[in-house]
Amino acid sequence: MSESERLLDPTSELEPPSREPVALPASLDGLTVGLLDITKAKGDLFLDQLGLRLAERGITVRHYAKLTSAKPAAPEVGQTIAEECDVVVEALAD
Amino acid sequence: MHADGLILVAKRECPTCAMVEPVMRQLAAGSLPFTVYSQDDPAFPAGVAGVIDDRELEHSWRLGIETVPTLLCLQGGRETGRAVGWHRSEWEDLSGSGGLGAGLPDSRPGCGSRSVEPGVPERLALRYGGVRFDSRAIRVAEDEDPVEACYDRGWSDGLPVVPPTELRVLRMLKGTSRSPAEVLGAVPPALASCTIEKAAVNAVMAGCRPEYFPAVLAAIEAALDPAFALHGVLATTDFASPVVVVSGPVARRIGMNCGVNVLGQGHRANATIGRALQLVVRNVGGGRPGGVDRSTLGHPGKYTYCFAEDESDEDWEPLRVDRGFSRDVSTVTLFAGGGVHGIWDERARAPEALVERIGEWLARIGFLGNPAHALVLITPEHYRIYREAGWTRARIKAALAEASGGKILIEGLLLVRAGGPAGLLTAAIGGWSVGERGSNPITREIGT
Numbered sequence: 001m002s003e004s005e006r007l008l009d010p011t012s013e014l015e016p017p018s019r020e021p022v023a024l025p026a027s028l029d030g031l032t033v034g035l036l037d038i039t040k041a042k043g044d045l046f047l048d049q050l051g052l053r054l055a056e057r058g059i060t061v062r063h064y065a066k067l068t069s070a071k072p073a074a075p076e077v078g079q080t081i082a083e084e085c086d087v088v089v090e091a092l093a094d
Numbered sequence: 095m096h097a098d099g100l101i102l103v104a105k106r107e108c109p110t111c112a113m114v115e116p117v118m119r120q121l122a123a124g125s126l127p128f129t130v131y132s133q134d135d136p137a138f139p140a141g142v143a144g145v146i147d148d149r150e151l152e153h154s155w156r157l158g159i160e161t162v163p164t165l166l167c168l169q170g171g172r173e174t175g176r177a178v179g180w181h182r183s184e185w186e187d188l189s190g191s192g193g194l195g196a197g198l199p200d201s202r203p204g205c206g207s208r209s210v211e212p213g214v215p216e217r218l219a220l221r222y223g224g225v226r227f228d229s230r231a232i233r234v235a236e237d238e239d240p241v242e243a244c245y246d247r248g249w250s251d252g253l254p255v256v257p258p259t260e261l262r263v264l265r266m267l268k269g270t271s272r273s274p275a276e277v278l279g280a281v282p283p284a285l286a287s288c289t290i291e292k293a294a295v296n297a298v299m300a301g302c303r304p305e306y307f308p309a310v311l312a313a314i315e316a317a318l319d320p321a322f323a324l325h326g327v328l329a330t331t332d333f334a335s336p337v338v339v340v341s342g343p344v345a346r347r348i349g350m351n352c353g354v355n356v357l358g359q360g361h362r363a364n365a366t367i368g369r370a371l372q373l374v375v376r377n378v379g380g381g382r383p384g385g386v387d388r389s390t391l392g393h394p395g396k397y398t399y400c401f402a403e404d405e406s407d408e409d410w411e412p413l414r415v416d417r418g419f420s421r422d423v424s425t426v427t428l429f430a431g432g433g434v435h436g437i438w439d440e441r442a443r444a445p446e447a448l449v450e451r452i453g454e455w456l457a458r459i460g461f462l463g464n465p466a467h468a469l470v471l472i473t474p475e476h477y478r479i480y481r482e483a484g485w486t487r488a489r490i491k492a493a494l495a496e497a498s499g500g501k502i503l504i505e506g507l508l509l510v511r512a513g514g515p516a517g518l519l520t521a522a523i524g525g526w527s528v529g530e531r532g533s534n535p536i537t538r539e540i541g542t
Contacts (some may be wrong), residue, residue: 002524005233005234005236005240006231006232006233006234006260007231007234007240007243007244007258007259008229008230008231008232008258008259008260008263008291008295009229009230009231009232009295010249010258010292010295010299010373010377010378011249011377011380012281012284012286012287012292012377012378012379012380013229014284014286014380014490026176040335043477052195083244084217085184
């Protein structure tokens with residue numbers, strides 16, 4: 001590891017060096033759930049089924065997809081999800 | 095650990111080393127064990143067996159070599175003698191051999207060791223010297239941009255920061271004689287300890303050069319004086335933020351601006367010393383806008399607000415003398431200030447008229463209508479009006495306080511001569527709440 005890849009923490013170190021995930025909501029009632037298909041094979045089938053079941057419970061569902069599973073999502077995809085949804089489910093594996 | 099005998103540290107590119115190449119072969123043939131450490135070419139010197147490749151400079155650093163060639167004599171693992179450069183008599187004494195370097199001059203100075211080239215000693219100290227930092231190391235992924243990594247972790251004020259690598263922090267720490275572990279105080283709002291090392295990490299990020307660091311430390315110490323009330327200055331909905339005024343010879347030595355555009359951009363020392371203090375508050379103290387920093391509007395000086403006093407006029411008594419310090423020292427004075435009020439006056443020809451005009455402004459900048467403090471920058475053209483009338487700092491101060499109608503307290507009226515040579519201007523920076531329940535100007539000597 002080169003010197004430039006190790007930075008010294010300028011803070012009081014009262015917080016962990018990495019960010020914690022946001023706490024999961026206790027309930028999905030009244031929330032909008034985004035389903036992000038990263039375009040891995042059959043991810044869409046899984047998400048479609050999940051979407052149907054959520055819809056049956058009266059939960060609003062929105063579908064999104066990455067252009068390709070090989071690259072990170074375009075910034076607009078994340079921004080759109082952040083704008084329109086409260087929760088996102090991402091299908092990662094095939 | 096080096097074996098007993100003679101050690102020679104040399105490099106091919108040094109003309110003196112090249113000149114004594116035949117002497118090295120003489121020493122290699124002598125009775126004492128002889129080892130050459132070559133800093134740039136393991137094939138140099140030719141005809142000497144067992145040359146040690148020291149291109150990484152570890153041996154040169156461990157032996158404290160500053161010049162090549164350097165000849166050392168070791169006995170029982172201890173150095174018993176050292177000759178720097180070529181001196182026939184010294185080399186003969188150390189080696190116990192006669193007739194060294196026939197035909198060569200008696201002596202010739204050497205060249206600088208590669209281990210002391212600029213920037214190299216710190217790198218070697220980091221690699222071989224067992225340097226340890228108290229701050230935790232944050233690993234940045236190989237393809238991650240370190241500047242972006244600093245942003246992602248919330249370490250920046252919004253402008254790019256210099257990534258605080260261990261090497262840069264070590265270089266910053268060379269700017270002070272103080273121990274990295276020394277605690278400067280507790281930084282609000284988190285009241286977290288700020289060590290010299292933490293200050294150095296933030297000074298690196300702010301873009302400081304190591305020679306600015308003592309001024310940064312003095313500014314932090316002043317900010318942490320309880321009478322400055324840094325927590326309140328940070329938390330207020332008001333505009334207030336620390337203004338750092340450097341007074342004294344240090345200002346010129348480190349290239350601070352006290353002239354044209356003194357409160358503006360364009361000078362590294364001004365820009366980065368003030369910014370380092372703000373980054374300490376942000377990162378060590380955890381004071382961030384929207385968190386404990388509740389300033390309703392803020393102002394651009396919250397990025398950095400730092401300048402130097404112009405002492406080019408010998409009649410001008412410097413701020414540090416007014417603050418009770420000797421003229422010989424350098425100081426920083428911290429003032430909790432808001433925005434800058436520019437006061438033009440091209441009509442006044444006498445100090446009385448000028449003071450009356452400035453007093454009208456000062457009367458308006460008191461905090462919430464209460465008597466307050468003010469930092470007043472007197473430009474050279476306005477100062478000339480006072481000086482030609484024989485007015486001293488004390489007289490100007492008393493007259494301005496009176497002209498403010500009691501809105502500015504004389505003990506908190508700081509006058510600084512600064513600014514470009516042209517322009518009949520004075521600038522006033524209003525203060526915040528003062529006294530026991532507010533912030534008071536603090537002056538600290540800049541150490542080493």
